[in-house]
Amino acid sequence: MGNQAKAAYVLAADFGAGSGRVVRGALEGRKLTLKEVHRFPNDPVQLRAELYWDFLRLFHELKQGMQKGTEGMSSPIQSIAVDTWGVDYGLVDGAGRLLGNPRHYRDTRHARSMNDVLAMVSEQELYSMSGVLPQQINSLFQLFGELRERAADVRPDTRLLFMPDLFHYYLSGEQACEYTIASTSGLLHTGEARWNEVLMSRLDLPESLFPRLVQPGTVLGELTGDLVQELRTGPMNVVSAGSHDTASALAAIPATQSDFAFISCGTWSLMGVERESPVLSDLSHKLGFTNEGTVSGKVRTLKNRSGLWLLQECKRQWQRENRCYSYQELIQLASTATAHQSFVSPGDDVFMSPGDMPARIRQQCQSAGQSVPGTVGEIVRCILESLALEFRQTLDELEQITGTKPAVIHMVGGGVHNRMLCQFTANAAGVPVIAGPVEASAAGNCLMQYVALGELGSLSDAREIIGGSFEPDIYTPEQQDCWQEAYGTYQQIYVLKQQQP
Numbered sequence: 001m002g003n004q005a006k007a008a009y010v011l012a013a014d015f016g017a018g019s020g021r022v023v024r025g026a027l028e029g030r031k032l033t034l035k036e037v038h039r040f041p042n043d044p045v046q047l048r049a050e051l052y053w054d055f056l057r058l059f060h061e062l063k064q065g066m067q068k069g070t071e072g073m074s075s076p077i078q079s080i081a082v083d084t085w086g087v088d089y090g091l092v093d094g095a096g097r098l099l100g101n102p103r104h105y106r107d108t109r110h111a112r113s114m115n116d117v118l119a120m121v122s123e124q125e126l127y128s129m130s131g132v133l134p135q136q137i138n139s140l141f142q143l144f145g146e147l148r149e150r151a152a153d154v155r156p157d158t159r160l161l162f163m164p165d166l167f168h169y170y171l172s173g174e175q176a177c178e179y180t181i182a183s184t185s186g187l188l189h190t191g192e193a194r195w196n197e198v199l200m201s202r203l204d205l206p207e208s209l210f211p212r213l214v215q216p217g218t219v220l221g222e223l224t225g226d227l228v229q230e231l232r233t234g235p236m237n238v239v240s241a242g243s244h245d246t247a248s249a250l251a252a253i254p255a256t257q258s259d260f261a262f263i264s265c266g267t268w269s270l271m272g273v274e275r276e277s278p279v280l281s282d283l284s285h286k287l288g289f290t291n292e293g294t295v296s297g298k299v300r301t302l303k304n305r306s307g308l309w310l311l312q313e314c315k316r317q318w319q320r321e322n323r324c325y326s327y328q329e330l331i332q333l334a335s336t337a338t339a340h341q342s343f344v345s346p347g348d349d350v351f352m353s354p355g356d357m358p359a360r361i362r363q364q365c366q367s368a369g370q371s372v373p374g375t376v377g378e379i380v381r382c383i384l385e386s387l388a389l390e391f392r393q394t395l396d397e398l399e400q401i402t403g404t405k406p407a408v409i410h411m412v413g414g415g416v417h418n419r420m421l422c423q424f425t426a427n428a429a430g431v432p433v434i435a436g437p438v439e440a441s442a443a444g445n446c447l448m449q450y451v452a453l454g455e456l457g458s459l460s461d462a463r464e465i466i467g468g469s470f471e472p473d474i475y476t477p478e479q480q481d482c483w484q485e486a487y488g489t490y491q492q493i494y495v496l497k498q499q500q501p
Contacts, residue, residue, distance in 0.1 A: 008026060008027070008028075008075045008076075008078065009024060009025065009026050009073065009075055009076070009077050009078060010024070010025045010077065010078055010079050010080065010081070010446050010449045010450070010453075011023070011024055011025070011037075011065070011066060011069045011070075011077055011079070011080040011081075011236075012024075012025055012034075012080075012081060012083070012241075012441075012442040012443075012445035012446045012449070013062050013065060013080065013081070013082040013083070013167070013445075014082075014083055014084075014245060014248075014439070014441045014442045014445060015042060015058065015082065015083070015084040015085065015163070015164075015167075015245070016042065016084075016085060016245065016266050016267060016414070016441075017042065017085045017266070017267040017268065018041070018042055018266070018267045018312055019039065019040065019041050019042050020039070020040050020041075020042050020058065020061060020062075021036055021038065021039045021040075021065075021439075021442065022036070022037050022038040022039075022061075022062065022064075022065025022066065022068070022069055023035065023036050023037065023439060023442040023445075023446070024037050024069045024077075025442070025443070025445075025446030025449075027446075027450055027455060027456075027465070030464075030465055030468055031465070031468060031469050032443060032446060032447065032465050032466065032469040033469070034439055034442060034443060034446070036439070037065055037068040037069040038061070038064055038065035038068045038069070040061040040064075042058065044104045044106070044354075045101070046354075049108065050103070050107060050109070051103065051104040051106055051107040051108075051354075052101040052102065052103060052104055052107075053088065053101055053102045053103075053104055053163075054101060055090060055098065055101050055102055055166065056101070058167075059167065059170060062082070062167060063227075063230075063231055066080065066231050066233055067231050067232070067233065070231075070232075070233040070234065076234050076235075076236070077233065077234065077236045078236060078237060078449075078453055079219070079236050079237035079238065079239045079449045079452070079453060080171065080223070080236055080237075080238055080239070080449075081168075081238070081239040081240065081241035081243075081445050081448065081449050082164045082167040082168060082171075082243065082445075083164055083241060083242060083243050083244065083245045083247075083248045083441055083442075083444075083445050084162075084163040084164045084167075084181070084243070084244070084245060085105075085163070085244075085245055085267075085268070086162075086181060086184030086185075086244050086245075086246070086292075087105050087137050087138060087139045087142070087162075087184050087185060088102050088103065088104065088105050088139070088142070088162070088163050089102060089139055089142070089143070089160050089161060089162045089163065089165075089166070089185075090102040090160075090161055090163070090166045091146075091153075091154070091158055091159070091160055091161075091209075092158065092159050092161055092166070092169065092175070093153075093155070093157065093158055094155065094157030094158065096169075096173075098166075099150075099153055099158070102163065102166070103142060103146070105137040105142070106137070106352060106353055106354070107142075108353070109142075109145050110136040110137060110138075110141050110142050110145060111136045112145065113136075113141040113142065113144045113145030113148075114134065114135075114136040114138075114141040116144065116145075116148075117140065117141055117144050117203065118134065120202065120203060121199070121202055121203070123285070124282075124285065126140075126186065126199075127280065127285045128190065128280055129189070129190065129196060129198070129199050130186045130187065130188060130189070130190055130196060130199065131188075131190035131191055131278045131280060131290070131291035131292075131299075132183075132184070132185070132186040132290050132291065132292070133285070133288055133289060133290035133304075134186070135290075135304070138184075138185065138186040139162070139184070139185035139186060139187060140185060140186035140187055140199075140203075141186075143160065143187075143205065143209075144203060144205070147205065154206065154209070156206075156208050157208075158208070158209060159175050159209060159210075159211050160177075160209045160210055160211075161175060161177065161211070162177055162178075162181045162182060162185070162243070163181070164178065164181055164240075164243035164244075165177050165178060165181065165211075165240075165243065168220055168238055168240060168243075171223055171224065171227065171238045172220050172221040172222065172223065172224060172238035173221065173224050174220040174221045174238070175211045175212075176211055176212050176213070176214045176218075176220060176240065177210065177211055177212070177213050177214070178213075178214055178215075178216060178218070178240040178241075178242075178243035178244075179193040179213055179214065179215055179216060179293050180216055180242050180243055180244040180247035180292065180293045180294065180295060181243040181244040181247075182213060182293075183244070183291075183292040183293035184244055184292055187199070187200070187205075187210070190278055190280065190291070191277060191278045191291065191293075191299055193213050193215065193293070194213070195207070195210050195213070214240050215240075215297075216240060216241055216242045216243070216247065216295040216448055217239070217240070217241065217295065217448045217449075217451040217452040218239065218240045218452060219237050219238070219239050219452050219453075220237075220238045220239065220240055221237070221238055222235055222236065222237055222238065223235060223236050223237075223238060237452075237453070239448070239449045239452045239453075241295075241444070241445045241446075241448035241449050241452070242294075242295040242444055242445065242448050244292070244293075245264070245266075245441040246264045246270045246292070246300070246302075246441075247292070247293065247294055247295050247300070247444070248295070248440070248441040248442075248443075248444030248445045248448065249262075249264040249412050249413055249440035249441045249444055250262060250264065250274065250294060250295070250300060250444065251294075251295045251296075251444035251447060251448060251459060251462055251463070252412065252437060252440040252441070252443040252444035252447065252462070252463075252466050253410045253412060253440070253463065253466070254410075254434075254436075254437075254463055254466045254467035254470070254472065255410060255463060256467070257407070257408075258274075259404060259406055259407050259408075260273070260274075260406050260407065260408050260409070260410050261273050261395060261398060261406035261408075261409045261410070262274070262300075262302075262409070262410045262411075262412070263391060263409060263410070263411045263412070263413075263415075263425070264412055264413045264440065264441075265307055265308065265411055265412070265413045265414065265415025265416065265421070266307055266308060266413045266414045266415060267307050267308060267309050267312060268304055268305065268306065268307040268309065269305040269306065269307035269308070269387065269391070269415065270302050270303070270304055270305065271302060271303055271305055271391060271394045271395075271398075272289070272300050272301050272302025272303060272398065273300070273301055273302075273398055273402060273406060274294060274298055274299075274300055275298060275299045275300070275301050275402070276298055276299070277299060278291035278299045278301065279291065279301045279401050279402065281401060283400060283401055284301070284401040287303075287397045287400070287401065288303055288304075289301055289302065289303050289397070289398075289401060290302060290303070290304065295444070295448055295459060296458075296459040301398075301401070301402070303394050303397070304347075305346065305347055305387070305390055305391070305394065306346040306347050306351060306387075307346075307387070307415065308387075308414070308415055308418070309346075309351070310344075310346055310351055310357055310361070310383045310387075311327075311330070311380065311383050311384075313351075313354060313355070313357035314357045314358050314361070314379060314380070314383070315327070315330065316354075316357075317355075317356050317357055317358055318358070318376065323376070325376065327417070327418070330376065330377075330380045331380070331418065331419075331420050333375070333376050333377030333380060334377050334378075334380035334381040334384060334420060335377075335381075335420065336377055337373075337375065337377040337378045337380070337381040338378075338381075339381070339385070339482070339486075340385060340482065340485075340486040340489070341370070341371045341373065341378065341381075341382070342365040342368075342370040342371045342372065342373055342378075342382050343365075343370070343382065343385060343386045343389060343486075343489070343490050343493065343494070344361055344364045344365060344382060344383070344386045345364070345386070345390070345493075345494040346383070346386050346387055346390055347390065348364065350363075350364065358379050361373065361379055361382060361383070362374075362379075365382070368493050368494075370493070384418070384420055384421050384424055385424060385428075385486065386490070387421060387424075387425075388421065388424035388425045388427065388428040388429075389428050389486060389487055389490040391409075391425050391428060391429060392425075392428040392429045392430075392487055393487075393490075393491070393495065395409070395429050395431070406431065407431060408431055408432050408433075408434060409425065409426075409429060409431055409432070409433045409434070410433075410434050411425065411433050411434070411435045411436075412435075412436065412437060412438070412440030412441075413438070413440055413441065414438065416435045416436055416437075416438045416473070417438060419473075422435045422473070422475050423475050423478070425475070426475040426476060426477045426478070427477050427478050427479055427480070427483045428483050428486070428487060429477070430477050430480060430483075430484075431477065432474060432475065432476050432477070433474070433475040434472045434473075434474055435472055435473045435474070435475065436470055436471070436472035436473055437466065437469075437470040437472070443466060443469075443470070444462070447462040447465065447466070448462070450462075
C-alpha cells in the first residue's frame with residue numbers, strides 16, 4: 001500500500017488480560033470513529049498446578065471478530081493488527097505448529113525461574129543491560145524455566161513469538177517480533193530494538209529462538225489465502241502496529257503538552273511518563289520502575305501496578321458464592337461506604353494469584369491494625385481508594401527519578417469507565433485527571449495501521465486526530481485535606497514501614 005491507497009477501514013484486535021475485543025476503525029477526513037464488532041472474555045485455564053492462556057479459543061474469537069467486522073461492508077477492510085498484554089509468548093516449531101498453549105504470567109513456575117536466573121546475573125546487571133525491572137512475570141524468566149523443562153522440544157528451527165506476534169504469524173504466515181512488545185521482555189539491549197546477545201549467552205538461551213525485530217507500523221504481509229477463503233473477508237494487510245497494548249494506548253493519548261503522566265488502566269495499571277531516554281538510576285531500580293518502547297521510538301518509564309485485578313477477582317469470588325453484582329452495582333455500594341477506613345497495598349505479592357481476594361484484603365487490613373472491611377461496599381471502596389493512593393505515590397516517585405512533576409494525568413483504558421476511581425485519583429494526586437478515550441489501545445492500534453498504510457505521517461498527527469475525535473472527561477481535585485491525611489496514613493502503613501531496617 002502506498003500513499004495513493006485509500007485506508008477507509010481497518011480492524012483492531014485488542015486482547016486484554018481479562019477480555020478481548022475486535023474493533024472496526026474508520027478514518028474519515030481528520031476524524032477517527034470506532035465500532036466494536038465483537039467482545040469476548042479472556043479467562044486463563046488452570047490445569048493442575050499450571051496456568052495457561054487458551055490460545056486456540058482466542059484465535060477462534062479473533063476469526064469471529066474478523067467475520068463480523070467485514071459483514072455487510074461495501075468498502076474493503078484494508079488491514080488488521082493485534083495488540084495484547086506484555087511478556088507472554090508461545091513457541092512455534094519448524095512446521096509452524098504451536099508447541100502448547102502459552103503459559104500465563106501469573107503461573108507460579110516463574111518465581112522459581114527468576115531466583116535461578118538471579119543466581120547467575122544480578123538484578124542490577126539485568127536492569128542496566130535491558131532497562132527492564134526484574135520481575136517474575138518477565139519473559140526472560142519464563143523462557144529460562146521453560147527451556148529447562150522442555151529442552152528436547154526446542155530445536156534450531158523453533159521460534160519464540162510474543163502473543164501479538166503469534167496471532168500475526170497465524171494470520172499472515174510471517175514470523176517477526178514487534179519492538180514495543182519485545183521491549184517488555186527483558187531480552188533487548190536497553191532502549192534499543194536489538195536482541196541482547198550478551199545476556200542470551202550468559203544464560204545459555206539459543207539465539208536461533210528469536211526472529212527478526214520490526215518497528216511499529218510495519219506491514220508484515222497479507223492475510224493467508226486459506227483464511228480469506230475460510231472467513232470470506234477478502235484480502236487485507238496484516239500490520240504490526242503498537243503490538244503492546246500500553247504502547248498503543250499511549251499513542252492514543254490526546255496530549256498537547258509534554259509534561260504529563262499517563263495511566264493505562266485495566267487489569268493492570270501502568271503509570272509513567274514518556275521520555276527520550278531510559279531512567280536507569282539506583283533509585284529508579286529501587287522504586288520499581290521499568291523502561292519500555294513507544295511507537296515513536298521514545299521510552300516509557302513506568303511502573304506496573306495491579307489495576308482493577310483486585311476488583312475483578314473479588315467480583316469472581318462473589319459470583320462463586322452466588323452473589324452476582326454488576327460493576328455499576330459495586331460502585332454504588334462503595335459510594336455508601338465510609339471513606340478512608342482501611343487501605344491495602346494493591347501490588348503486594350499476596351494479591352498476585354487468582355483466588356479468594358476478599359479474604360486476602362480483609363487479612364491484610366487486619367494485619368496492619370486497621371478497620372477490617374466487612375461489607376461488599378467497604379471492600380470495593382478499600383480497593384479503589386488504595387489504587388488512587390498508590391497512583392499518588394507513583395506520581396511522587398516519578399518526580400524523584402526524573403526531577404520534574406507532571407502537571408496532569410492522562411488516564412486511558414477500561415478503567416476510565418470507573419468514574420469513582422478517576423475522581424479518587426485526581427483527589428489523591430492533587431492534579432487534574434483527563435480521562436479517555438476508553439478504547440485507547442484499539443484507537444492507537446488503528447492509527448498506527450494508518451501510519452503503516454501511508455495515511456498518517458507521525459505520532460503527533462495521530463494524537464491530533466484523537467483530540468478531535470473523542471471528548472475526554474476532566475476530573476479536578478476535590479477534598480484535598482482529607483485525601484492528604486489518607487495519603488499520610490497509607491504511607492505510614494505500607495511505605496515508611498517497609499523502608500525501616
